[in-house]
Amino acid sequence: MSVAGINVLVEETRALQAAQTKAPLLDVRGVSAYYGSIQALKGVDLHVKEGEIVALIGANGAGKSTLMMTIFGQPQARTGSITYAGRDITRMATHEIARLNIAQSPEGRRIFSRMSVRENLQMGAAVHGGRHFAEDLERMCVLFPRLKERLDQRGGTMSGGEQQMLAIARALMSRPKLLMLDEPSLGLAPLIVKQIFSAVRELNEREGLTVFIVEQNAYHALKLAHRGYVMVTGAVTMSGTGRELLDDPQVKAAYLEGGQH
Amino acid sequence: MASGSTTPIAVTARADASALPGLIKDAGLFALVTLGLCVPIVSYRTDLGQGIGLVITSRWGTVFALCAAIFVLRFLQQLYLTGRTRRRAAHAPVAEGASRLAAILSPITLGIALTLPLLAALGAGSLGEGRYWIDLGILILTYVMLGWGLNIVVGLAGLLDLGYVAFYAVGAYSYALLSTVFGLSFWVCLPLAGLFAAAFGVLLGFPVLRLRGDYLAIVTLAFGEIIRLVLINWTDFSGGSAGISSIPRVSFFGLPFTAGENGFAATFGLAFNPMHRLVFLYYLILVLALVTNLVTLRMRRLPLGRAWEALREDEIACRSLGIDTTITKLTAFALGAMFAGFAGSFFAVRQAFVSPESFNFLESAIILAIVVLGGMGSQIGVAIAAIVMVGGPELLRNLGFLKAVFGEGFDPSEYRLLLFGLAMVAMMVFRPRGLISERTPSVTIAERAR
Ligand SMILES: Nc1ncnc2c1ncn2[C@@H]1O[C@H](COP(=O)(O)OP(=O)(O)O)[C@@H](O)[C@H]1O
Ligand SMILES: [Mg+2]
Numbered sequence: 001m002s003v004a005g006i007n008v009l010v011e012e013t014r015a016l017q018a019a020q021t022k023a024p025l026l027d028v029r030g031v032s033a034y035y036g037s038i039q040a041l042k043g044v045d046l047h048v049k050e051g052e053i054v055a056l057i058g059a060n061g062a063g064k065s066t067l068m069m070t071i072f073g074q075p076q077a078r079t080g081s082i083t084y085a086g087r088d089i090t091r092m093a094t095h096e097i098a099r100l101n102i103a104q105s106p107e108g109r110r111i112f113s114r115m116s117v118r119e120n121l122q123m124g125a126a127v128h129g130g131r132h133f134a135e136d137l138e139r140m141c142v143l144f145p146r147l148k149e150r151l152d153q154r155g156g157t158m159s160g161g162e163q164q165m166l167a168i169a170r171a172l173m174s175r176p177k178l179l180m181l182d183e184p185s186l187g188l189a190p191l192i193v194k195q196i197f198s199a200v201r202e203l204n205e206r207e208g209l210t211v212f213i214v215e216q217n218a219y220h221a222l223k224l225a226h227r228g229y230v231m232v233t234g235a236v237t238m239s240g241t242g243r244e245l246l247d248d249p250q251v252k253a254a255y256l257e258g259g260q261h
Numbered sequence: 262m263a264s265g266s267t268t269p270i271a272v273t274a275r276a277d278a279s280a281l282p283g284l285i286k287d288a289g290l291f292a293l294v295t296l297g298l299c300v301p302i303v304s305y306r307t308d309l310g311q312g313i314g315l316v317i318t319s320r321w322g323t324v325f326a327l328c329a330a331i332f333v334l335r336f337l338q339q340l341y342l343t344g345r346t347r348r349r350a351a352h353a354p355v356a357e358g359a360s361r362l363a364a365i366l367s368p369i370t371l372g373i374a375l376t377l378p379l380l381a382a383l384g385a386g387s388l389g390e391g392r393y394w395i396d397l398g399i400l401i402l403t404y405v406m407l408g409w410g411l412n413i414v415v416g417l418a419g420l421l422d423l424g425y426v427a428f429y430a431v432g433a434y435s436y437a438l439l440s441t442v443f444g445l446s447f448w449v450c451l452p453l454a455g456l457f458a459a460a461f462g463v464l465l466g467f468p469v470l471r472l473r474g475d476y477l478a479i480v481t482l483a484f485g486e487i488i489r490l491v492l493i494n495w496t497d498f499s500g501g502s503a504g505i506s507s508i509p510r511v512s513f514f515g516l517p518f519t520a521g522e523n524g525f526a527a528t529f530g531l532a533f534n535p536m537h538r539l540v541f542l543y544y545l546i547l548v549l550a551l552v553t554n555l556v557t558l559r560m561r562r563l564p565l566g567r568a569w570e571a572l573r574e575d576e577i578a579c580r581s582l583g584i585d586t587t588i589t590k591l592t593a594f595a596l597g598a599m600f601a602g603f604a605g606s607f608f609a610v611r612q613a614f615v616s617p618e619s620f621n622f623l624e625s626a627i628i629l630a631i632v633v634l635g636g637m638g639s640q641i642g643v644a645i646a647a648i649v650m651v652g653g654p655e656l657l658r659n660l661g662f663l664k665a666v667f668g669e670g671f672d673p674s675e676y677r678l679l680l681f682g683l684a685m686v687a688m689m690v691f692r693p694r695g696l697i698s699e700r701t702p703s704v705t706i707a708e709r710a711r
Contacts, residue, residue, distance in 0.1 A: 072581055098583035110578035112571050123571050126564055127583035174583065 113156025419573025424485025432605020458602025504616025
């Protein structure tokens, strides 16, 4: 083979690699989902690239949580496709999706309230059979020092902020590549919200964790995120960088009115 | 932590001592009110005499018993309520008084269980005369084992099963049929009975995978009834309501408990005593029950056992954490059913007779009551609840003074269900989360070194 031929091959390979890295980690295309006969998602398109923080904002009842759960397979999408790391996960069972390095802190946190903090974290490490448990527990204690003091406290007896930290830590115990958070700021004091968001930013910057965050607290979420989407009654109506959306007059009027500046 | 937890106890003790006169006064007041109410209502009774007039019988004994009962109950209630408010004030972490109580009770209960035949023989004079106590011990241990088995399904995995007795029946009929039809020995049938019951557990598990709470309870209830009705009506297979009799007795790993020269007594150079078999049965059920307990305790530390507990709390969260809830539920059903199967084959070998009557809904209800009263998930709690629920009515039968109070015709065992009801109501008032309600975490700091 000639030198020129090899060069062409090398270039082609590079191009292919570039294309692969550009391919989004999570790709949602034309997804619609129903609760019985009620349509909650109407052809949603969005994607999350590796290393990004992407925020999804929208009013109460817009379908944000539904989208997150649909990505996780409950309810399953009726039309459209969901791809994660090149694999079609549209029809996969929830527990199988959870074993693909996707983790979520669901709406309402859903921690195991009768179990201790440590046991909650152990449940998070279940996908690996707890192989890296001791090491990861240490990491979580550094990330959320509050949890460290409460490892043997029952989950249900902790404050809302601590429970949210636990829900995020539990999700992180599976060593995910993509972390999905559903309204982590809900009902929490501004100071706690700040702590949690800065922990998320730290994870993203230091460890390259990809984050998909669903929020009603648009200001904080868009400031944190690289890119954002706006959802209205089951469909994405707007998208752009975090900055663009923050400056957009429509977004300002609808979601940042009286916002925390 | 250690110093922090001793101080509140000392304070509690002192506070209790100072509150005592007040409590007695309060309880005395209640007793006095009872007396006042009793005088017109209870103290005299009018019966038709031989002639035309009425005969007045006085019933001061009953009045006194009622007053005393009210006094004691009120006293205990106050004691409990003051303790509860204080416990609530001191917000202690996970483990507290209840688990400390469990830590004391467990070795005592185990010690008594291990030495019961000896205690019975010493107490009654000879082994033969202690028979009643050993029989009672066997009965209680059977329910302890059933309680622990159901505890896996209800207490740990949170799946309300009202048809648990079906698996007990499967185990009993497995042994009864395999031994009478194929002549298999008990020691071969025991594991088989467990396997059959586990298979039935999976069979029940599949259709109810999507059900929770009330719906699950109804389907499992129906399942229990189906098994019983099949046993009654499929006469060719199960002997119908007449049941199966002359089931072979248990042997000492092949040595029969007979007076012959190949028997257990002759082989070990002992004088033949029919009680040997009973003592052996006692230790057999004790070992079976302890195995159930150990397996449960071990499971709680394994990922699967922890998944059961997580499942009980939040199924959706479990799935999002990568737990296969189908497998998790089916294993809980299967394992719980397996222990019922073991207990069932023990029941058959002890009774040498099985009939569908032994496996009615009331049995399921009693086992479930034991688990609920025990505190849903607490092992020692279940054991104590079984002792109270099964042993209690038996003991009542022997309390002579009850006859003196309520008259000669009074048979306390007829009031068993009433007592269950009262116990349930009392529990809901005083300890709504069961006798031993605190759940001990399956991992603590000390264990992290593993
Ligand atoms: N389990 C459910 N069953 C039926 N309808 C549901 C269910 N969950 C959500 N919905 C409906 O779907 C819509 C979207 O809800 P959701 O995704 O929770 O919105 P958001 O998270 O944006 O507040 C709402 O109209 C809501 O009432
Ligand atoms: Mg929501």
